[in-house]
Amino acid sequence: xxxxxxxxxxxxxxxxxxxxxxxxxxxxxxxxxxxxxxxxxxxxxxxxxxxxxxxxxxxxxxxxxxxxxxxxxxxxxxxxxxxxxxxxxxxxxxxxxxxxxxxxxxxxxxxxxxxxxxxxxxxxxxxxxxxxxxxxxxxxxxxxxxxxxxxxxx
Amino acid sequence: xxxxxxxxxxxxxxxxxxxxxxxxxxxxxxxxxxxxxxxxxxxxxxxxxxxxxxxxxxxxxxxxxxxxxxxxxxxxxxxxxxxxxxxxxxxxxxxxxxxxxxxxxxxxxxxxxxxxxxxxxxxxxxxxxxxxxxxxxxxxxxxxxxxxxxxxxx
Numbered sequence: 361x362x363x364x365x366x367x368x369x370x371x372x373x374x375x376x377x378x379x380x381x382x383x384x385x386x387x388x389x390x391x392x393x394x395x396x397x398x399x400x401x402x403x404x405x406x407x408x409x410x411x412x413x414x415x416x417x418x419x420x421x422x423x424x425x426x427x428x429x430x431x432x433x434x435x436x437x438x439x440x441x442x443x444x445x446x447x448x449x450x451x452x453x454x455x456x457x458x459x460x461x462x463x464x465x466x467x468x469x470x471x472x473x474x475x476x477x478x479x480x481x482x483x484x485x486x487x488x489x490x491x492x493x494x495x496x497x498x499x500x501x502x503x504x505x506x507x508x509x510x511x512x513x514x
Numbered sequence: 515x516x517x518x519x520x521x522x523x524x525x526x527x528x529x530x531x532x533x534x535x536x537x538x539x540x541x542x543x544x545x546x547x548x549x550x551x552x553x554x555x556x557x558x559x560x561x562x563x564x565x566x567x568x569x570x571x572x573x574x575x576x577x578x579x580x581x582x583x584x585x586x587x588x589x590x591x592x593x594x595x596x597x598x599x600x601x602x603x604x605x606x607x608x609x610x611x612x613x614x615x616x617x618x619x620x621x622x623x624x625x626x627x628x629x630x631x632x633x634x635x636x637x638x639x640x641x642x643x644x645x646x647x648x649x650x651x652x653x654x655x656x657x658x659x660x661x662x663x664x665x666x667x668x
Binding site for chain 2: 371
């Protein structure tokens with residue numbers, strides 16, 4: 361089988377690119393950025409989740425009791441840059457999700473290159489994240505993050 | 515791109531194999547069997563739905579106002595046998611959905627060969643459908659269909 365294109369097709373429907381933010385007083389700019397890639401499946405499809413984990417060769421699988429789902433997730437930015445981003449550059453998504461991926465890839469690259477530690481870099485990341493299709497509720501909205509960032513003295 | 519494997523990956527998450535039943539007094543056995551294959555997407559992904567329609571070359575797309583979804587659906591048994599079943603035989607699903615497909619393919623074949631017009635054939639179809647993962651609520655359950663079938667004089 362042509363596993364890479366199967367994986368892209370599967371991810372078209374099932375995967376999620378996300379950029380989340382947390383407030384962290386310890387950080388210079390006060391805002392932590394966390395890009396993550398994930399795919400969840402009903403517990404009967406654990407084998408499928410394992411296949412995806414094994415294909416990318418990075419990330420972890422955990423069981424969510426609440427949803428009775430297995431969730432495969434990659435949170436490490438170097439793993440995202442080494443395995444996830446290159447896959448979708450070579451075997452691109454077709455749907456609307458492709459645009460999410462492009463923003464996600466740029467955020468991952470900015471974080472990988474430590475650009476999230478400068479005000480301009482972090483503002484760019486907040487802007488990109490705000491253009492992504494939210495998976496559920498956003499914890500912090502663009503305006504709020506930019507307002508918090510504006511208060512920080514560099 | 516390797517479209518067939520992309521399609522299988524996409525369908526792994528997004529497609530639905532269904533066998534539904536209706537009571538029809540006009541029919542000799544009183545029960546109509548309708549196998550169908552479908553894939554629904556949010557309206558922003560119409561292009562993706564069109565790609566799937568164009569790949570299979572059969573079926574139709576309709577818009578559901580209630581869900582704000584485009585639904586691609588193949589209901590014609592000869593189209594199912596000519597395009598959908600052969601695709602998943604050649605480029606098989608991996609997950610639990612593969613078992614649904616196998617039952618679905620057998621039901622489609624039985625209907626295609628007019629076996630649903632005999633009591634034994636229809637009983638076999640009802641049995642296979644009862645083993646499939648229901649997409650939402652079933653209108654009629656196995657026991658009820660078999661009981662109705664038992665009352666019919668051939």
